[in-house]
Amino acid sequence: MSTIQAAEKPPEDIEIPKPELSIVVEFTGGLEMLFSDQRRHPLSIPVTNKEGNPLTIADLIEHLCNHTMKDTRKELFVLDDHLRPGILVLINDADWELEGEEAYEIQAGDNILFVSTLHGG
């Protein structure tokens, strides 16, 4: 452990730019049609959520709905505040079920892929 004291925290009332994470979010299997017909979205997202906790996949999904998705059919992506059943998530190519699903804390440089299994050929 370093003995150097961490930089003094700025007073809370001063606006400072929030630190951000750079990640890549991808949509495929038909989901790209909800996201401007674009598969790959390099994004900068806040490091922490509203409560000040590290940003999780659940927060990312909310962020995507509020900021990235232009399509109004949110229900094709989110149902009852959770990702729609039938949409798979791969975190750096691993099934999100191996990574804690919505609770996974996003790291800088992560690649998060949303794949729909719901669409036909």
Place this chain on the structure above:
Amino acid sequence: MPPALCALCKTERALIKRPKNHQKLCKGCFIQIFEDEVHHTIISSNLFFPGEKVAVGASGGKDSTVLASVLKTLNERHHYGVDLVLLSIDEGIKGYRDDSLETVKRNAVQYDMPLKIVGYDELYGWTMDQVVETIGKKGNCTYCGVFRRQALDRGAKILGIKHVVTGHNADDVAETVLMNLLRGDLPRLSRSTSIVTGSDASEVKRSKPLKYSYEKEIVLYAHHKKLDYFSTECIYSPEAFRGSARSLIKNLEKVRPSAILDVVRSGEDMARLVPGATQDSCRCDGKPASHQAAADDDNIGGCGSANGRTNGGEMAAMEKRLRENEAAEAGELETEITVTKIEVQRHDRPNQTNGQPKTPGTNLPVRLKQKLGTCEKCGYMSSQKLCQACMLLEGLNKNRPEITL
């Protein structure tokens, strides 16, 4: 949490969690086991014989793309000796089918398989665009569904092929089981669970080698093998995006992933109770398949039915079958559409050179197996005088706006 290691090789990082048994696998082991399980299904159901020509019903979507890829791999690995061809249907919907047909064309090159595309226009004289122009969007799926079903058969006949494989997966089968259960349609439920259909009654048999494969695993297989597929939604029925049976299946899977194969198994068990049911589940299930000498790797948990069940109910099932035979035959309508007039009207397409003699006399109300008749107009298998497609065409052709002759 530390990354989990693959349950099989115990060296690579696990990337997949299997829905059927929660097993955590690395990419390589997942691809291997997925293929092994499809192979198991194929062998234990005796799907193919050496030298057989098989058409893969190919839409360019995930299921049929994975099917084509896996069959190519297995055919080479296990020397099935089958001759694989891609068969695609062009419904004639601008802006929908065009892109997926492009995908199929690429697949044909990637998998080195011949490709045949048959269009509704050439088969029926109508594209779906024209159908919708005439009847509107409501109910157009009925037309499309009936036309597609026959189109695959007709395409196969054109190619001289007697076996069409389709990409129906476990989720599809589970969904169909639920839908037929909700409709109270046990005969159809029975047929939909069979891995092979139509082999007796029609010249072209159908099978679903991915019947026990989870949709999730199909998508992951396509992803990890970097297969080239196309996802789309029909522009005429965007609400078909979600059937409620589909939503139910996906919600169940979320809570208990094994539910999908459980529904498939339940459907197979119910099918055994249905009169006239021919096939049952994977033959490794309790029944010592007589022709299973070729099953070299019998103990791969490939099909969904290997959970040590017994078939003790078969005798009871037989008795029930005998009792219910009549009732069910009366109830087993192929279609809800009834035709009152049967005036002769030319099919848009001259009758196929299918060698099927026209047999207008076979529709006498003989209490035989109902499905053995043929359509008076086109010779396609039908339990009614006219097959469904000809009935629909009859209505369409009457309403064709200012036809140009």
